[in-house]
Structures are given as C-alpha cells and as structure tokens.
Amino acid sequence: MTMTDPRKRLDQMISKLRENNYRITPQRLAVLRILATSTGHPSVEKIYGKVKKDFPTTSLATVYKTLIVMKEIGEVLELGFGEGGNRYDGNKPYPHPHLICTGCGQIIDPDLESLQGVTEELIKATGFKINTHRLDFFGVCPNCQKAGSKKPVEN
Amino acid sequence: MTMTDPRKRLDQMISKLRENNYRITPQRLAVLRILATSTGHPSVEKIYGKVKKDFPTTSLATVYKTLIVMKEIGEVLELGFGEGGNRYDGNKPYPHPHLICTGCGQIIDPDLESLQGVTEELIKATGFKINTHRLDFFGVCPNCQKAGSKKPVEN
C-alpha cells in the first residue's frame, strides 16, 4: 500500500482547493496540515484542539466548514458514527474498510484483498449500480486483548 | 435464505421479553408486530405512525424506549445513519450487509456468500478479535436506473 507523504498530500489538497476556486486561508491550511499528517482518523474536536494551538482564535464552526468543503471536493472521507462525533480520513478519501478497537478507540485501515469480490458478487446478484460503500469492523486489538487496557488512544 | 414467518418471529420476540423480565404492554406489542411484519427496514417515525393507527395515544418516547429494550436483548438490529434517523431490522437482528438505493430509499438484505472470507482475512492479518461489523452498499436499484423515478419507497 502506497504510504502517502504528508507534504505531497498537503499540496494535493491545496491544489484541489485552488482548482475549485476556494480561498487558501491560514485556518484552512492548519486543518489540512492535520488531515495530511494524521495516520489515524481524527475527530472534529481533535482537529479543533490542534488547530487552536497554532491559531488560537479559530472557531469550531470554521473547522466544520472546512471539512464540508473538503468533503465536497472529494479530498476527505467522513466516517459517521452515532456516538461522540464523526472521524475523518484525509489520506484515503475513497471508500475503504475500517477496523475499530472498542477498547482503546483506535481506527486503522486494514488491507483486504478479498473485498473486491464481494462487490462484484453483489452487482451480479442485484443489478444495482454501486456508487459507494461503508465497511466497519468492531473488535479488540491485540494490545487491548492481553490486558484490560483502559486507555483511549484517540489518534 | 430462511424466510421468517411474522407470527413465529413475533412469538420469539415476546418470549425474549418475558425471559428478560420485561412486561408485555399493548404499545410494545404494537411495535413488535410492525418489526415482525416489515420486510424492509422501518424508521422510528414510520413505526410511530403505524403504531398510532391502532393505538393513537402512544408517545414517540415509548417507541424509542421499546427499541432500546429490543436492542438490549439482541432482538433488533439498529442501522444508524447520519441523516434523517435510524432504521431497524427486527427479522435479522444479527450483523449482515445492506444495500441502499439512493433513488427510492429502499434498503434490502442481499445474500453475499463471499463476505465470510473477508472477516477471516481480517482476523489473520490484524490479530483483532472481531465482535461485530457493519457493511452498507449505496447505489441505484434497477427500477430507479431506467427512469428518473423520484418516488421514495420508504418501507
């Protein structure tokens, strides 16, 4: 799997903003930097907290609005969860499976070769035209299995 | 796939309520009947609307509370969507894939033999202990493909 270089990813995002006639503001840049450098899947509050370290006057609404823009131009993937806020993937903005540890809260991107066959089987069986999908697995990571680790990771 | 008999399914649900020392009230029975007879995946508002036809004094809170109870005893599957409310499956309360038509809004249960292999691949690759999962496909059904059908089905 191609490991994305954060700097290149940031430049990609900036280019996409320019292409779509969005302005490059310091607040947006701060959000984009966090999205590009995060290996995990940060929440809005996590992004907001980090942005305020460099730019203390930033509003939570600005973070939300930036994420809406990035979703619109297809440069961030939103993972909606019922509880406690959504999570965002700025490195792989296309549909892909996720693995959530209910112990520590971490969300990782597993590689699943066998997934492609499932979509093909679905199309053949139903005649649907598939546009997107969402696949989440919930379980306990190896680290949380051996000890009752109660520490949330939240990356 | 075993087509569930609504009456048997209703009796199952009632038994489960009794086993867990929950009371059988007319309002709960009305909700259970709807869950047992629905082939689709009704929303809370849809359930509420149907319940009120037979029992006009029913409160929306009662529908919510009944669904919470049914979730707790593992007899209904909740499908959380960000927009416009959750959907419920009272016939297959275990994890299974769903296929959502973004044209008419219908949600169906496809049979996907190849899905089991995906979970096995994931366990081998990550060492996680998998407890549950969620798989949704979003697309356009054959009916909505041939004409720009704008009628929501909402079953």
Place this chain on the structure above:
DNA sequence: ATTTGAATGATAATCGTTATCTGTTAATAA
C-alpha cells in the same frame, strides 16, 4: 492600494435522541 465577494468567528437554531417526572398499569400473590 482598492475593491469585493468569500471566509471567519460568535452564537443561535436545528433535530434526532435521551432524560425526567407524574400518572397509569401489568404482573404477582393474598
């Protein structure tokens, strides 16, 4: 430097869901 429409920041509004509280009732046993 000027202009101007888009973006920011602060806050109100939204909406599905949950909590609260009072009156009612299903379930148990006398």
Place this chain on the structure above:
DNA sequence: TTATTAACAGATAACGATTATCATTCAAAT
C-alpha cells in the same frame, strides 16, 4: 377478585453534534 407495587406510558424538557445566521475581516484579483 382485589390489593400491591415496581415497571411502564405519556408529555415534555434537555442534550449534543452539526448547521445556519450574520456582522466583521480578509484573500485574491485588479
């Protein structure tokens, strides 16, 4: 059958994540 009582129903307030609103500021083009 009636009495008892804890659970439930109904009405509504509260909640929380997200979105809308709007006056002020500023990025970008001239």
